[in-house]
Amino acid sequence: MYRGPLLVALLVVCLAALASGLATTAGDPGGSVTSESLAGAPVGPMDADLSLTIIANVSVADPGDSVLLYATARNLGNETATNVTLEAPLDLNSTYIWSFPNATYDPLNRTLRWTVASLAVGARTDIFWTTRITVGTADNTTIRHPFRASYENASGAPLPPEEVVTTVRVRSPVFDPQILPLPVSAERGAPVVAKLYANNTGSATALRAWSNWTLGGHFRFAYLEEAFPVTNVSDGFHVTLSNLAPGPHALTAHLVVLRGLDDGLSMGVQSQWTATDGNGNRLVPSTTGTSVELLAPSFTLDMNTSARSVNTSSRFVLTVTVRNTGRASGISWLNTTLPSGATFVSDNAPFPRVNQGKRYSWTLPSVSPGGVVVVGITFESGSDPQVDSFVFTLEFTDGKGSPPRSVPGPRIDVEFVGGPTSSAPPTPSVPGEWLIWGIVAAAAGGLAASFLLWRQHRASDLQVEDVFVADMGGHLLAHRSSGLVAYEDEDILIGMFKVIQDFVHDSFARGTNDMMKSMEFGERKIIIERGNFHFISVVYRGRDRGSLAERVKKVSRLIDHRFGQALENWSGDLDELRGLATLLPQVWKHQPRPRPPARVGTNSRSAPSDVEGSDAKADGPADSGGSGVAVQPPK
Structure with missing residues (x-):
């Protein structure tokens, strides 16, 4: 039943004896593995006197590793020790696997316990047990392994207890990833470099790691500078890394801005970082993120008129003011459909204008951030008294592929009121006047030609x-x-x-x-x-x-x-x-x-x-x- 564990234990004993003269004792703290002796008060020269030793097969271990422990109890006194109880309390970051001889496990106190009826002068008992370091134990955690004994002399009088301790240090990778973008603000279509710093500040190598990026529809992934496997997903990309030793590590992702026309939008980018320890056990994931501010055009449209009331068949001017209140240049189109009574005469705009019937459109050049364009448009009122309503809209984009957006302008009503009527040209009453008018017309025609x-x-x-x-x-x-x-x-x-x-x-x-x-x-x-x-x-x-x-x-x-x-x-x-x-x-x-x-x-x-x-x-x-x-x- 105990052949396998016994062989392992005997092998450990032989190795320990060859390396350090057996083990660490309560009276001799030397040895290759540090032990701590906690002895009781001195005993008399005729009493029993137990000496304890303990040794572990490793001094440093990863989470999930097994630790083999070997302890002895020897009677160095001059009297038989009776009612000997040997105990090995478990550290909070370890769990019990097996023991030889088979121990009684107290789950409430997390303690292994062995009992020996008596231990004669010079006699020794050997104890073996293994524990496993709990997965997720933090880097540089110290695992304590105490071994203690309580006993009586031959007459049944209690003697001072004995205790020795050995320790094992836990090693594990540690990451605190951070993303830094460059630049911190950008326009649509602009490149952005997002650098993920994932330095391993722990004392162990991470067997594997994953960096899963979420771009939130704000960016398109272009490429990764480092030669790590990359998998594109619907809203980002995943990077797989391996064997990250203690020290600095980084990922440099090149992105392209997809958003447009939302000036000031905070465009977030995130990465969920997951890594494993040396045994492949996953550490607690962490999420880091940053944001880039969008630079985009944003327009306002204002309008006023030279007169709210004009005579019929007379001219008036509408002044349209276009402002780019955003932080990037934009292209825009000023559009209107003329009301039934008014007709277009002219404008002062030095940029293209097209029209189809009553529909007019002006293409404004690229307007820089904070730029203002003022367009004065001259109209002629209709011949009939009425009220015409003028409404302009502005379509704009960034010139980088963003779908245009529309900005409505105010509505202005202009009243056409009855004015002086025009009279027909005078009719010549004398035949000679026809000749005069003919000569004038011919001269005018020749000059025009x-x-x-x-x-x-x-x-x-x-x-x-x-x-x-x-x-x-x-x-x-x-x-x-x-x-x-x-x-x-x-x-x-x-x-x-x-x-x-x-x-x-x-x-x-x-x-x-x-x-x-x-x-x-x-x-x-x-x-x-x-x-x-x-x-x-x-x-x-x-x-x-x-x-x-x-x-x-x-x-x-x-x-x-x-x-x-x-x-x-x-x-x-x-x-x-x-x-x-x-x-x-x-x-x-x-x-x-x-x-x-x-x-x-x-x-x-x-x-x-x-x-x-x-x-x-x-x-x-x-x-x-x-x-x-x-x-x-x-x-």
């Missing part, structure tokens, strides 16, 4: 400034400019072209294939030509009489022919589109076609022999001084 030709000639000084090519997702593929200074934000500019096209289509042509072909702001105009998998945007000044549009269509067809297959399956590598940019100078180049001179009246000077020839100045800036210096198209 001459002015029109002069305007056409001036407007024909076409100047192509920039040519952009982008894919259907708004990614810039190529750019050529006639200027000497390149755009610093050409990717953002082409992205705005894409956003404007989508917005206009969604607002005015939803459900159709109609797409915006051009736009105008100030003196500049933009032609937009769409191919199968790309679109071209050409920025120019002056008047296009058709030749520029034809050249743009030709270049678009060339791009479809040479690069259509590459664009259809484009991976994002611009090397696949090598040579595309060399097609763009053809937008500037053309051959003028001779045209017959145009004449106005018999005494007027002839018009230039080649009106289209003036478009040749599209090769560079218009010649303002007649110097004959031409800017060649970009190569």
Whole structure:
């Protein structure tokens, strides 16, 4: 029954005897394992005198380890010891496994107990037992293993008890993980580095560890710098680590911000850290987290009018004020549908405006944080007395892929009241007056015609400034400019072209294939030509009489022919589109076609022999001084 435990015990005894002359005794505290002796009062020279020893097979152990203990009780006195009781109380961080000889276990007092009827002079009894260190015992905990004896002399008189103690130190890994983000605030699409510091401050190696990250929909996981296995999950990622020795450890996670248009939002990121001790027992999990503040645009919309009451068929001004109260730049669209009585006259906005019937939309440029845009719009009241209500809304986004949000503006009512009526022009009563009016009309007509030709000639000084090519997702593929200074934000500019096209289509042509072909702001105009998998945007000044549009269509067809297959399956590598940019100078180049001179009246000077020839100045800036210096198209 006890053969297995006995063999183990005998082996321990032999090893202990060889290493240290048997064991630690109550009178000799030496030995390889520290023991503590707690002896009673001295006994007489003729009494029994028990000497105790105890030794453990280890001095340091992990939670879950078994500890083998060997103790002896020897009578060194001059009289037989009677009614000997031997006890081994258990530490609170250990549990009883087995003993030899078989002990009586007192669960209330957590004590092992053996009884010996008598122990003759010079006689010895050997005790073996094993305990297990409780899983979860903290690092550097001291496990005490006392061994004590109570006994009587031959006449039954109690003698002072004896006690010895040996200890085992527990080793375990210890972690207190912390996450630190960089930067602490970011815009949508911006990279964020979240570094998890998981230093092992304990005295043992962690066999395994897991770091389970939760991103809360705020971030997208990009990659981990360290070479640990990573598993992507629906709302984060999991990292598995192994053999984390005492010392510093870290995980560096690269994230991308997904949130937008919620300025000031606290974007939390968490990691649940779980590790095991040297035996694979899991330590108590801990959760650490941090947050990054979102930087986003946020707009307000205000409006006032020059008059709340105006005469019919008269003009008034509505002033719309757009403020970006957020902490990131934003793109916005100012929208309104005019009431039935009012008509649009003009505005002071230097940015694109489109309309379809009574619906008007202004595309505001990127407004920086704290920026203010004021738009003055002139309307003409209707001819009938009534009250018209004006309401504007503002759609805005961050230009980084966030769905637009809408900001309503205040409602302003303008009353149209009856004003002076207009009278018909006087009817000439004398036949001679008809002749006078005819001469005046002819002169006015000739002057108007001459002015029109002069305007056409001036407007024909076409100047192509920039040519952009982008894919259907708004990614810039190529750019050529006639200027000497390149755009610093050409990717953002082409992205705005894409956003404007989508917005206009969604607002005015939803459900159709109609797409915006051009736009105008100030003196500049933009032609937009769409191919199968790309679109071209050409920025120019002056008047296009058709030749520029034809050249743009030709270049678009060339791009479809040479690069259509590459664009259809484009991976994002611009090397696949090598040579595309060399097609763009053809937008500037053309051959003028001779045209017959145009004449106005018999005494007027002839018009230039080649009106289209003036478009040749599209090769560079218009010649303002007649110097004959031409800017060649970009190569």
